[in-house]
Amino acid sequence: MKWGRIQFKSVGMKIFIILFATVVLVSTVLGVSSYLMSKEIIRGQVGLASSQAIEQAADKLDFLFTEYESISRQLAVDQTLKADLELVTNSSVDIVKKTEAETRIKSKLDAMKGSDSRLFGIRLTKKDLSKAYSSGGSSGTQNTEYAQAAFDKIQAAGGKPLWLPAMKKGFFDATNEPTLTMGRLLQNLKNPNGEFYLLIEVKDRAITDILSNLKIGKAGEVRVITNDNTIVHATDSSLIESQSFIGLDAAQLEGDDVSFLTTDDAGITQLVVYRQLKTVDWRVIGYAPESDFVSAADKLLYVTAGVLLFAVIVALLIGIYLVRVIGKPLEKLCNLMEEGEKGNLNVRTRFKGHDEIGRLGHSFNRMMEQISALVERTNLSAEELLNTAENLSMASKDTSRNAGEIAAATSEIAMGATSLAEEADKGVDIADQIGHQMENVMNLNSAMDKSVEKVIGVSQQGKEYMASLVEKTEAVSRMTGLIEENSGKLSRSTFSIRNILAPMVEMTKQTNILSLNASIEASRAGAAGKGFVVIAEEIRNLAVQSNNSIQTVSTITEEIQEAIENTVNVLTTITPMFDEQLVSVKQALQIFQNVMSEMESFVGDIQSSSASVHELNNSQSVLRDFFANVSAVVEETNASTQEVASMSSEQYKVSEELVQLSNRLEVLSETLRESLSVFIVDKE
Template identity: 30%
Template sequence: MTEFRKLIGSLFRSPARSIGTKLFLIFVCAVCLSVGGLGWFASSAARSGIIDELEQGSVQTVSLAGEKLDMQQLSYLNLALELVNNSSFLEPLFQITNASIDEEERKVLAGSIQGLLDQLALSDSRIRDITLFPLEDELPPISTIRETGAIADAAEEPWMRDVVRAEGKEVWLPTREKGYYGNAPKPLFAYGKLLGKKNIGSRDFALVVQIEASVLGDLIKEVRLSDNAETQILDAHGRLLATNFSEGTGAGEVFAYDAAQQAGSAIREGSDGRQLWTAYRHSPISGWTLAGVAPLTELTASADRIRAVTTMAVAGCAVVALLVGLWLVRMIGSPLRRMESLMNQAADGLLTGRMRVRSKNELGQVAEAYNRMMENLGRMVGETLASAKEVASSSQRLSEAASRTTSAAHDIRAVTEQIAQGAINLASGAERGIVSVESMGERLKEAYSLQARMAGSAMETGEACRRGGAAMEGLVTRAEATESRLRKAGDRIVGLKEEAGSVRGIVELMDRMSKQIRILSLNASIEATRAGAAGAGFKVIAEEIRKLAERSDESIASVGTFTESIEGEVEGTFAAMEEALPFFRQMLEEIGAIHLAFGEMSERMEQLGVHSAGVEQAIGQLNDEGASLATVMGEVSAIAQQSTAASEEAAHQCSSQTQISEQLLEQSRSLGEVSDKLALQMRQFRL
């Protein structure tokens, strides 16, 4: 019982800290998910297959029932076809509307037609009555009902207008509790057909056949998609005509169905939230719809049973997985917990614990390896304890030798430091002299370099001044040429202005000529008017001359405007050129002054180059003397540095020897402390 409680307690440990819990969870989850997924897939596949079979079977069942309904309706429609094809019916029908026959003869003809209707009504016991309504003549209806008073007003009903508008096509009328004349003891449905000019060539009559509604109920009485399903007949407007629904068994729902497809099926949601399977077929004869409605749960009951069995199987597999998981935890987790306990004891110093080996699998091999590890670790601890004692003894002897070496090294170091100090002072003085000489040489080099750059810059500046002077000469020449061209352009603009004035005079002359032409045209028109018909041609010519003069005025006005614009532009251009000429004169004077300045600058740059050459020669001589002095100081410095290096090397060796001795002494002391600590730690282990 204690072992079982420990086993259950281990299952509640974190999977990150317990391999048993991790294996248990992996195994149980894998089994449950695999079985659950397989069961879900099987039940879904079964449900999908059932729905596919249901779709085909339900549509086929509804289609067969719809075909029976079509055949029944065709049998009733054949009654009208028999009448249309019967000469014994057509001849009295044509004659009865003849105004020349007397009333007695009309009654005989009506009786003949009524006899034919009686024969057709007796051919099927479900036919309640057949009535022929005259629509264009003041005649009473002809019907198998002997008392026609109740049906006299039926010709004015809205449904009768639907029959007339159909123009010879059958119109099926929905069920009414007391029929369409209000005198029937049971519900009736009917159809109407227009007989007249458009199909038989006679006057218009409406044929109405009333049929017992029980015919529809009998057709769908045994048609069910399931035990609690409902079969319905709906008219073209979706109104319920007949159903085999009974309280507590059927669905009791009416839906709208897609008229674009003749037959089909779909899953719909009922008013109470249930899912319902619907299958339907639209009749090509009457436009009515035969529909079957069934609870989807009833049709898919086998799939639900499969799902229930699958759920129980998943639950059973989960229980088995739990038991197998517990067995795995006990088989793997218990040895691991035992090994964990022994390792904790070993961490506390107890190395006597051993695993009991019972199996040859991986856990048994791990247990054997652990036992061998503990035995080897015990031997290693014993050997380490003996070695620690030997190390402590050796460190004591090493400490004594290091103390003596350190004392001798201190004495040698003091003497060496005195020798090294003198060499350092000599080397320091030599180095300061070398630094001074080198500094002077660097400055002479910088002065020489600066003098060379200054000479080069003076030459470049002189060359630039000469190029600038040449450019200024060219600029003066181009400026003078530009001034000359501007003066010539001004002269040409003055001539253009004078020519524009001449054009203005020509335009004024043309304007006066145009005015005289208009006056002559006016006079010619007046004279032509006085001449009457003889001057008509002359009048047309005068009118054309007037129009030509008007167009000339428009052209002259345009030319005058353009000439004024040219004169304005010429005057503006001439004024701009007159303003620019003083600017060009001033620019010529300034360019001449700049040209003289460039010449003076070039001469001064040549003088600067001559002086710079003398300075460069003096700096070269001073640089050579500084190089000789630097060579002498370098030799002195080298001798001083060699002496200093030898002294420093001796001092360094003594210092290193002293440090090594001190470190050796310190290491010997540390080694003694380490050996003491190691011996203390080894005594914690119990072998």
């Protein structure tokens, strides 16, 4: 592989990119996963620890609130206090008793307040503030809207303790520090006028003392909020009565998790832990920036970056090694296969290894050697096929030419036979005239002389025609022999063609097997053998074309063989007929010679014709029978000649088809040579 020009489509580069990306991705995923898991583990552990601390603080607050609720129950069941309250509200009681009762009430309240420094004050008051008793140090009372609404809530509680959220300036908005108040209606069913509202004001510092040792993170804070997220207690007392930016909803309260993440007004992620109080529908929540807990996990990012850098370096080194070991040999093999695809069968690999790449290179070399040998053998077979086609074409042309000559000679024989038939008819007419004139033969000797001269002339002409017929019949016989000889040559040529086609069929089968093996090797090579598949496909197509050409030549050869056999069969049938015709013609010639001899004797004896009338009458009968026989022989000769002419025409057509088939065979041979010429093979 050339590094000057990076080839991203090469297998080596793809392997390098996949390996590099995999190592980097795995390292990154592992590092980030470790970081996120560490954060999650730290967050869970911190949340669990903080939740336990918050739970302890909530238990302390519940204990505190339970303690003051217990005080309120003591006052609610205190019969002395109940009697004093009835007494101070009874208008019929004198002032001394009322004063004593009020003194006892104040003393009780002072005693309770004095025993607990966390209390800001304890009050017993009417709703309209017409009667109010408080412990020493308590602030004054003011009839405010908040106070009246609180009294309504306390009354709705039906004598049960009710905790009211802390107020910055106390219940009556008259203190200089925040307090939270527990209210309770001291019921008096017998004397409703003696009912008072008990207000126990607890200093906000009481909650601060409980939560002071609780730390959430470095900059965390613990708060107590109501069910509507109103702040009851906060480190910054100015936030009391305001809404907390971190609150809880019903879904969070119903869930099993005691911690969650949220974002404050500044966009900082806060880890929040909470606990529901048992005595009152308030929640203790603690929160701190998440970064206070997971800052140690941030160090994992630097470790991950270092590991990622090391993984990148290792991936680069391994990728370069794989590119050199796999990518470069595959690229060389692809280039060689492209050369082979262009027809250069001299390309070879020089891989020395024994791994899959080396085995692929050795298999490629063996395949190219086998293809080269196959192409050389196919070239030799094509040369032999072309020579055979040329010989077959020449023999076919000779056969066609001879068939044409036979057809012409047969036509001439037919014409001669026709003339001979006409002359035979004339002889019959003359013989009839001789028969009619036999009665006056003595008076018509001169006419008989003329008739005899005509008969001699006709006999001489018949003799000449018969001699010509003998010569032409002998020529037809010789041409028939030539046709049989040429047919034998054609038969032997077709047999040679079949012998040549047999190894070519075998070579085509071997080529198909070789292309199949090449396809299998290419499939094993995977993507690297795509070019190899192209060569195998071309070889298979070449084998298919060769097989089709061989099948075509074989079919043509069989057609030629069949035509030759038909021609031989026709000639075998014609030859005896020609022999019989030759015998008949010779007999006719002998007859004409006999006629000449007889006519000459007749001329010699014409002077004694009167004495030889009886003999002449017999001779006239013989002559008539002779001409009848001659006419019949001529008719038979004419029919045989027409049959020979028809067979000659068929033989001429067969010869013409044989010439065309030979020309097609030559064209196919040239096409096969041109197809093989694209391959370059060393010729040693």
